[in-house]
Amino acid sequence: KNEVEQSPQNLTAQEGEFITINCSYSVGISALHWLQQHPGGGIVSLFMLSSGKKKHGRLIATINIQEKHSSLHITASHPRDSAVYICAVNSGYALNFGKGTSLLVTP
Amino acid sequence: EPEVTQTPSHQVTQMGQEVILRCVPISNHLYFYWYRQILGQKVEFLVSFYNNEISEKSEIFDDQFSVERPDGSNFTLKIRSTKLEDSAMYFCASSEAVSSYEQYFGPGTRLTVT
Numbered sequence: 001k002n003e004v005e006q007s008p009q010n011l012t013a014q015e016g017e018f019i020t021i022n023c024s025y026s027v028g029i030s031a032l033h034w035l036q037q038h039p040g041g042g043i044v045s046l047f048m049l050s051s052g053k054k055k056h057g058r059l060i061a062t063i064n065i066q067e068k069h070s071s072l073h074i075t076a077s078h079p080r081d082s083a084v085y086i087c088a089v090n091s092g093y094a095l096n097f098g099k100g101t102s103l104l105v106t107p
Numbered sequence: 108e109p110e111v112t113q114t115p116s117h118q119v120t121q122m123g124q125e126v127i128l129r130c131v132p133i134s135n136h137l138y139f140y141w142y143r144q145i146l147g148q149k150v151e152f153l154v155s156f157y158n159n160e161i162s163e164k165s166e167i168f169d170d171q172f173s174v175e176r177p178d179g180s181n182f183t184l185k186i187r188s189t190k191l192e193d194s195a196m197y198f199c200a201s202s203e204a205v206s207s208y209e210q211y212f213g214p215g216t217r218l219t220v221t
Contacts, residue, residue, distance in 0.1 A: 033210070041196050043150070043212040086150065093155035093163040095142070095210065100149065 002027040006087050006098035013105050019074040021101045023087030026068065033095065034061050034072050035086040043086070046072070077105045109133040111213035113199050119219045120189055128184045128216045130199030139182045140200040140210065141174065143167070150198065156182065189220045 003026040013019050023032070034046040047054050047061040049070065054061050058077075063070040074081055084100040112131045120126050132139050141153040154164040156174055173185045182201075186193055196217050200210040 035212075040214075041144075041217070042214045043198060045209050045211065048209045088150070093138070093140075093157075094152040094165065095140075095150075096152065097150040 002029065002089055002096045004087055004089055004096055004098040006085075006101050008101060009099065010102045011104070013077050013103070015078055015105055015107050017077050017105075019077050019081075019103065019105075021072045021085050021087075021103070023070045023072070023098055024068055025087075025089050025096075028065075028068070029089040030092075031090055032063055032070050033088045033090070034070070035088060037084040037086060037100065039083075046085075074103075079105045079107055081105050109211075111199055111201055111211050113197075113213035113216050115216060116214065117217045117219070119221065122191060122220055123188050126186050126189055126218060128186075128197050128199075128218070130182045130184070130213055131180050132182055132199065132201030133211055134180070136201035136203050136211070138162075138202045138204065139174075139176070140202075141184045142198045142200065142212075143195040144198065144215075145192075145195045153184070153197075186218075189218075191220050194218055194220045 005024050007022045031050045033048050036044045036046050049063045058075045060073040082104050084102050086100045087098040088095040114129045139156045142150050144150045152165050154168045155162045171187050175183050196215045198215045199213040202210045
């Protein structure tokens with residue numbers, strides 16, 4: 001089974017700060033997903049990566065396949081970015097999830 | 108924008124009762140999934156479904172669980188005899204194709220078993 005580890009578990013930042021969340025996994029994958037879960041519980045897909053780097057607005061996701069590691073960066077963080085960010089990997093049909101990083105951005 | 112919908116948003120049931128959770132995936136998607144998240148824990152895969160059959164299931168998905176696509180739009184998860192430990196948020200997701208494509212999640216159904 002692919003073990004997915006995220007760090008940090010919890011993160012508090014001030015508005016405007018640059019934020020990095022890390023994800024590592026144990027077995028080779030076909031794709032890695034970054035997801036956002038808000039307090040209401042809904043899950044939104046942010047990125048799906050199989051190599052390199054993707055950018056969407058203030059969010060940037062990178063993946064290093066050789067090192068089995070991915071990072072999610074948030075530039076110019078804002079209180080509305082407060083949520084749980086989840087890394088998930090798939091090597092088949094199933095998604096295997098990390099425990100998530102709880103981010104709080106304060107004004 | 109197309110979205111995955113789930114009903115009900117919250118279901119309360121007594122232990123031992125059967126429940127059916129319903130999902131309407133995005134219309135041109137071919138792969139369907141159920142996940143669950145026990146309060147305070149990580150999201151866990153239950154089952155994937157393609158071409159009217161289960162393509163993969165986890166250890167959690169035992170004989171108490173079943174899935175069905177009864178018509179061209181709905182995708183259901185049935186729990187035959189609920190247990191207290193089935194209390195969780197259940198998410199349905201769909202994707203155009205397996206693994207290489209993004210999965211789109213529904214808003215979830217919160218199941219409370221009393």
